Amino acid sequence: MLVAEFLEASAYKTPDKVCLVCDNKRFTYGEIETAANKLANALVAQNVRRGDRVGIYLTNSAELVIAIFGVLKAGATFLVINRTVKFGKLAYILTNCQAKAIITDAEAFESLSAQRDQVASLQVAIITNIPEGEDYALRYVILEQIMGDESDAAPDSRCIDMDLAALIYTSGSTGFPKGVMLTHLNMIAAANSITQYLENNCDDIILNVLPLSFDYGLYQVLMAFKIGGTLILEKSFSYPYPIIEKLISEKVTGFPIVPTIAAMITQLKNLERYNFEHLRYISNTAAHLPRAHIDKLRTIFPKAKIYCMYGLTECKRVSYLPPDKLDEKPDSVGKGMPNEDVYIVNEGGEDVAPGEIGELVVRGSNVMQGYWGMPEETARVLRRGRNPWEKVLYTGDLFKKDADAYLYFIGRKDDIIKSRGEKVSPLEIENVIHRMPGVAEVSITGVKHEIFGEAIKAIVVRDSDGAILTAEAIKDYCSKNLEDFMVPQIIEFQSLLLKTDSGKVRRGKPEKKFNNAKKNI
Numbered sequence: 200m201l202v203a204e205f206l207e208a209s210a211y212k213t214p215d216k217v218c219l220v221c222d223n224k225r226f227t228y229g230e231i232e233t234a235a236n237k238l239a240n241a242l243v244a245q246n247v248r249r250g251d252r253v254g255i256y257l258t259n260s261a262e263l264v265i266a267i268f269g270v271l272k273a274g275a276t277f278l279v280i281n282r283t284v285k286f287g288k289l290a291y292i293l294t295n296c297q298a299k300a301i302i303t304d305a306e307a308f309e310s311l312s313a314q315r316d317q318v319a320s321l322q323v324a325i326i327t328n329i330p331e332g333e334d335y336a337l338r339y340v341i342l343e344q345i346m347g348d349e350s351d352a353a354p355d356s357r358c359i360d361m362d363l364a365a366l367i368y369t370s371g372s373t374g375f376p377k378g379v380m381l382t383h384l385n386m387i388a389a390a391n392s393i394t395q396y397l398e399n400n401c402d403d404i405i406l407n408v409l410p411l412s413f414d415y416g417l418y419q420v421l422m423a424f425k426i427g428g429t430l431i432l433e434k435s436f437s438y439p440y441p442i443i444e445k446l447i448s449e450k451v452t453g454f455p456i457v458p459t460i461a462a463m464i465t466q467l468k469n470l471e472r473y474n475f476e477h478l479r480y481i482s483n484t485a486a487h488l489p490r491a492h493i494d495k496l497r498t499i500f501p502k503a504k505i506y507c508m509y510g511l512t513e514c515k516r517v518s519y520l521p522p523d524k525l526d527e528k529p530d531s532v533g534k535g536m537p538n539e540d541v542y543i544v545n546e547g548g549e550d551v552a553p554g555e556i557g558e559l560v561v562r563g564s565n566v567m568q569g570y571w572g573m574p575e576e577t578a579r580v581l582r583r584g585r586n587p588w589e590k591v592l593y594t595g596d597l598f599k600k601d602a603d604a605y606l607y608f609i610g611r612k613d614d615i616i617k618s619r620g621e622k623v624s625p626l627e628i629e630n631v632i633h634r635m636p637g638v639a640e641v642s643i644t645g646v647k648h649e650i651f652g653e654a655i656k657a658i659v660v661r662d663s664d665g666a667i668l669t670a671e672a673i674k675d676y677c678s679k680n681l682e683d684f685m686v687p688q689i690i691e692f693q694s695l696l697l698k699t700d701s702g703k704v705r706r707g708k709p710e711k712k713f714n715n716a717k718k719n720i
Contacts, residue, residue, distance in 0.1 A: 201383045202364045203271040205425040206232055213427055220449065221261045221432040231265060237349040238269030238325070241340060242300060245323045249274035249357060252296045252366065256289065256303040258282045259434050262327055262342065263411055264420055266302045271364060274356030278366040278378070281412035286310060288376065290317040292368050296378050296571050305330040312337040360384040366571055367414050369512040378571030379512045388564035389515035390421050392537045396519055397453070397480060397506065401427040405453040406446060408436040408460070414512050415484055419455055436460050439467055450477040457485040458492065462639050465495040466662050475500050484508040487608060487626055489633035490529045507532055509608060513580065514566045514592055517541060517559070518606055530630065531605040539563035541606070543598050553602045556609055561592040616645035618653045623685055628655065631680045637661055637668040642696050646689065657687040660696060
């Protein structure tokens with residue numbers, strides 16, 4: 200099976216069913232299938248072949264969804280690049296994977312063409328609007344013309360499930376983004392497992408506010424189309440109340456969030472006047488969902504099951520906590536999802552005992568093929584497994600398990616703070632501070648210190664009721680609930696935390712700057 204068959208099978212079964220609601224427009228499976236076929240044929244006509252890479256540089260939109268399936272139907276590999284990415288990073292990504300084509304808007308195309316020498320691999324652009332000028336160094340085709348002129352017959356891609364379906368670029372330890380290589384089999388295995396434990400079905404209506412450049416957002420499209428459901432696609436969660444209204448008006452059953460969104464929701468006023476009777480589940484990943492947020496979400500959405508999950512781009516998803524275990528094990532991220540093995544090892548590669556901290560290892564069909572063009576980085580995380588025929592993923596994340604084998608995230612290896620000769624988990628401190636009234640968000644980092652090695656710094660965002668929250672109160676609370684060496688020495692209040700596009704709080708060194716561009720897009 201191939202990923203494009205998620206769309207094809209649903210279009211064959213229910214061609215007139217609404218599959219996508221975006222920008223106040225409604226699209227059926229039949230319409231998306233037809234449009235994707237037309238785009239695929241246009242790409243083939245522009246010499247895009249099996250295995251070629253095609254960048255998609257658009258905001259969340261119907262065109263982006265069509266582009267994903269159009270590229271797959273052409274037999275190529277797609278990479279969705281966040282539309283807020285500046286030109287330097289965009290050029291690096293396109294050059295790194297030697298992208299042959301890009302699907303974007305007229306404004307971005309004009310800048311790309313003006314700096315053609317920095318994206319030499321590109322041969323053609325598919326653009327959503329007519330550009331203003333006349334002479335461009337990069338060949339282009341207008342998407343609207345494709346929709347009118349091209350054949351709607353599905354092309355023969357001749358792909359097999361071992362071919363690459365997608366590249367998803369994620370931040371690298373070197374400062375440069377790494378292209379995670381995912382085959383059709385990788386993505387299908389992940390989608391199968393996730394929809395199984397979420398109990399998704401064709402009646403589900405999923406509302407997504409996450410960028411499709413983020414794998415969590417991308418999979419909402421794939422999963423919705425796989426089950427024959429409906430996806431409500433929004434640009435972002437920047438304006439919360441219209442999203443809340445849409446949860447009601449569209450009778451949404453599934454709502455994927457990240458902790459940042461949870462923090463925003465829990466601060467909204469007058470939510471008790473809404474009836475969220477159709478919302479069946481809320482899922483969370485990207486970072487740990489604090490217990491205080493879980494309690495508030497359960498009050499706001501009393502009928503929704505809450506799935507606390509853990510994953511990483513290199514394998515999409517690792518684990519989930521069954522909602523009926525939330526009260527018993529609220530700090531756990533559960534156990535490995537269906538069709539996957541997970542285990543924790545010490546530095547010698549031996550299984551750890553319950554309560555002992557080690558590195559989490561993932562074994563399954565969802566594990567990536569490696570990082571594009573980075574063999575050393577790949578070899579560091581993909582290592583020989585316990586069977587001679589397999590490679591497994593060493594996540595770089597520190598975990599422990601309890602006596603029932605439930606998993607507990609401790610932190611990234613690189614995030615662990617070494618203070619006063621002790622190893623300190625930022626997450627453990629964050630969980631304590633989150634329990635304080637008046638705290639909306641918190642991030643713990645280590646800063647160099649002549650005596651301690653690293654001093655512990657807490658960056659705190661007050662909620663709407665937290666005006667009286669003081670540094671002294673936080674230190675006193677931590678002293679009563681944490682060991683002495685874990686109490687932050689530095690408390691800083693900010694209006695917001697610096698985050699990645701996926702909603703994760705940025706820790707440590709900032710991502711490398713790409714300053715080779717003459718103009719930002």
